[in-house]
Amino acid sequence: MSGTRYKAPPSVRTPLEKDPEIEEALIKAGFDPNLCMQCGTCTASCLSGRWTAMRTREIMRKAAFGDESVLSDPDIWLCTTCYACYDRCPRDLKVTDAIIVLRNIASERGFIADKHRKTVDILHKTGHAVPINDKIKAIRKELGLPEIPPTAFAYPEEVRKMAQMLFILPPKHEDEEDTQ
Amino acid sequence: MSTEYSFFLGCIMPNRYPAIESTTRFVLDKLGIEVKEMEKAGCCPAPGVFRSFNKPDWMVAAARNIAIAESNGADILTVCNGCFGTLFEVNHALKHDDELKKKVNARLKDLGYHVEASGEVKHIAQVLGFDIGPTEIRDYIKREVALTGVIHYGCHFLRPFTLKQIDDPEDPTILEDYFIDGLGIELLDYRRKHACCGAGGGVRAAHIEASMDMLYEKMAAVKQVPAQALLDICPFCHLQFDGGQQTLNKQRGTDFDIPIIHISQITAFAMGMDDIGMKYQATAPDFKLEGRPL
Numbered sequence: 356m357s358g359t360r361y362k363a364p365p366s367v368r369t370p371l372e373k374d375p376e377i378e379e380a381l382i383k384a385g386f387d388p389n390l391c392m393q394c395g396t397c398t399a400s401c402l403s404g405r406w407t408a409m410r411t412r413e414i415m416r417k418a419a420f421g422d423e424s425v426l427s428d429p430d431i432w433l434c435t436t437c438y439a440c441y442d443r444c445p446r447d448l449k450v451t452d453a454i455i456v457l458r459n460i461a462s463e464r465g466f467i468a469d470k471h472r473k474t475v476d477i478l479h480k481t482g483h484a485v486p487i488n489d490k491i492k493a494i495r496k497e498l499g500l501p502e503i504p505p506t507a508f509a510y511p512e513e514v515r516k517m518a519q520m521l522f523i524l525p526p527k528h529e530d531e532e533d534t535q
Numbered sequence: 536m537s538t539e540y541s542f543f544l545g546c547i548m549p550n551r552y553p554a555i556e557s558t559t560r561f562v563l564d565k566l567g568i569e570v571k572e573m574e575k576a577g578c579c580p581a582p583g584v585f586r587s588f589n590k591p592d593w594m595v596a597a598a599r600n601i602a603i604a605e606s607n608g609a610d611i612l613t614v615c616n617g618c619f620g621t622l623f624e625v626n627h628a629l630k631h632d633d634e635l636k637k638k639v640n641a642r643l644k645d646l647g648y649h650v651e652a653s654g655e656v657k658h659i660a661q662v663l664g665f666d667i668g669p670t671e672i673r674d675y676i677k678r679e680v681a682l683t684g685v686i687h688y689g690c691h692f693l694r695p696f697t698l699k700q701i702d703d704p705e706d707p708t709i710l711e712d713y714f715i716d717g718l719g720i721e722l723l724d725y726r727r728k729h730a731c732c733g734a735g736g737g738v739r740a741a742h743i744e745a746s747m748d749m750l751y752e753k754m755a756a757v758k759q760v761p762a763q764a765l766l767d768i769c770p771f772c773h774l775q776f777d778g779g780q781q782t783l784n785k786q787r788g789t790d791f792d793i794p795i796i797h798i799s800q801i802t803a804f805a806m807g808m809d810d811i812g813m814k815y816q817a818t819a820p821d822f823k824l825e826g827r828p829l
Contacts, residue, residue, distance in 0.1 A: 402731050403738065406748035433745055435738045436583050437731035438694035442704055451695070458587035467588065470741040474584050482577040484584065485546040491553060494815050498557040504549040507577040516646055517577065517599075521592040522585060 373421030380456040381418055385449035388419030397440035397450050409433040411440055411450060418457055426461040427528070432468065465528030472524060479518035482507025537666075539569035540612035540657070541604035543622065546578050547770040548614060552777075554812020555770055558803035559614050559659065565675055565806045566667065571607040576600050579613075579621040582691065583736035586621070591638075595646075597625035598639045601656075602648040610655040612662065614799055616769035617735070620691030623656040627698060658692055660768040660798055661701055664709040669717035676805040678826035679719025684796075685762040686710050686722060687753075687776070689769040690731050705729070710798075714766060718805050719827060726756040734775035747786070750779045754791050764794040764822065766801060773797055780818045794819035 381388055397411035398404055404411060409430040417425040425431065434454045441451040461467075478484055483506070492502045507514050540563070548555045563570055578585070579597060586593040601622060604611045611626075613619045629636045629652035640649055663672065693704035702709045714720040733739070733749025754776075757765060767773050773795055780791040795818060800811040804824050814820045 402733070402749055402752075403745060405752070407742075407745045432587075432736075433738060433742060434736050435690070435731045435733060435746075435749070436736040437690040438704075439690075439731075441695050442697075449695075455586055455590060459590055462588045468741040471584060471588070471737055474737075474740050475588065478578055478580065478585070483546040483550065484578045484581050485550050487550040491550055495549070495553045498553055498812065500549075500553055500557055500560075504544050504556075505572050505574050506544055506549070507575055510575050513575050513646075514577070517596065520642070520645060521596050522588055524588060 374423040374426075375421065376460055377418055377421045377423065377425070377457070380460055381453050384452040384456040386415070386418075386453035387448065390446045391415055391419055391448055392446065394445060396443050396445060400439040400443050401434075402437060402439070403433045403435055407433045411454075414457070415450065415453065418453065425457060426464060427466050429468075431457050431461065432471075463525060465525045467524055467527070475522050475524055478522065480514070482510075482514040482517060537610055537657075538567065539571060539609045541573050541607045541609045542570045543573055543576060543579070543600065543604070543611050543613045543618055545613065545615050545618040545770070546581075547774055551774055552770050552797070552812075552815075554815055555614060555773070555797045555799055558797070558808065558811055559799040561803045561808055562663075562799055562806060563612075569609075571609045573600070573603045573607065573611075576603050579615075579618040581617050581737075582620040582624070583617070583738070584740055587737055593621070594625050594628070594635075595639055595642045597621050598629065598643055598650040598652075599646055599648050601626055601629070601652060601654075602643065602650040605651055605654060610657060612657050612659060614659045614768075614797070615771060616658070616689040616691040617771050619656065619658045624698060626652050626654070626656045658768070660692060660710060660713075663798060663802060664713035664717075665701070669712045669715075672713070672717040672802075673829070676718065676802075676829070677807040678805060679829060680801060680805050681719075681825040681827040682763055683721045683723060683761065684714070684764045684766050685725050685728070685757055685760060686714065687732065687765055687767045687772060688729060689767060689772045690735060692768060710766075710768070713798075714801075718801065720766075720801075723760045723762050725760045725762070727753050728756075732772040732775045732779075734771050734779075739775060746775070747779060747783060750775055751783055751787070751789070754780060754783065754789070754793070757793055758791065762793065764796050766796050766798065768798045770797065777816050777818050792819055794822035796824075
């Protein structure tokens, strides 16, 4: 036999166990779960899915049924937001936006990778996702640019105000396994 | 075309590839476009990671940047697909949704800003390739670029099409027209030309293996054609291609060595700048562009 492995036996769900927050968020994001006909154009268009276990159609099916297991599934974080599925969906469903709102709900419930938390820490400290370093400062000088760009870097008070208000992440979900 | 722009720096350009910043400033100066600095601007914030955590917060942070540009009284210019994706989408949403604008402004007040979303958000590739265009750019260049290259559009410049409406994302020609007719570059097609670089969506940050798999597929396709360089329009794609080739070579024993050149760098070269900062890059730092008389 080939090396097919199954992570877990297929679970049986009763249709009444819907996570209402998921359906509401999908509709708001422009993805009406009842309009998705499960054609699979999204999966076929997905570059990430060529290399990973991410299957967009499967994520959308689970989400459409309000299956909350989709929130703790690390696969929703493998989308590069390239929008190929979004532009190609024959029902004009906003697939990428739907993945973003699923990630938003997952984040609210604490399903955030440690490495993503670090990115937020850097933003809170510097106002930027990628901060400057000494090597780059020297290159900037050589190029005739100001050593430090006139951005939030130079205004710690602004950075502090933003850090107090934006992207306050909830603590890690107790069930989350750290895969990093 | 506007004669002045609020220049949005973002994160990766000023803090990883400052040569893209200096060449952009050179190009804008030659075009007679006045640059207005966006004092206190922060991260756009990135449409992958930060939008994924909290979309409303992402909108507020982006609206703050848009408000800074508005106080300059000039439209925003970005040189990055990620910044373009965020700022364009939020500006567009605010323009068309007064309720949303009210909500965002209520929160922005605590940060000391107010947004109107009255201006536009532009990408440098759109300004060079469309507003100025391949014919008129020839009035500004001093030499053609003697190069056989491949191009990478990246995702958020053209997609989602319903929002951006710049060119057909499945078969665009804006960059081909600009590079071939404008700068005299020979371009080659390659498999996976319109595929993503694999960096976006927070994938490079948290799932580097998957990100490198996607990059590998792209670079392997580039290697099948005799290209001297890969031209891009986004510092994040640039980082993925330039740094990622070294990562792949180290971890997977490949021998990728394709120089990566941003549209601002190559345009600056055509306008007469000799050192476009290739020596600061991780891949092919010794690469020298050749010119050809007009």
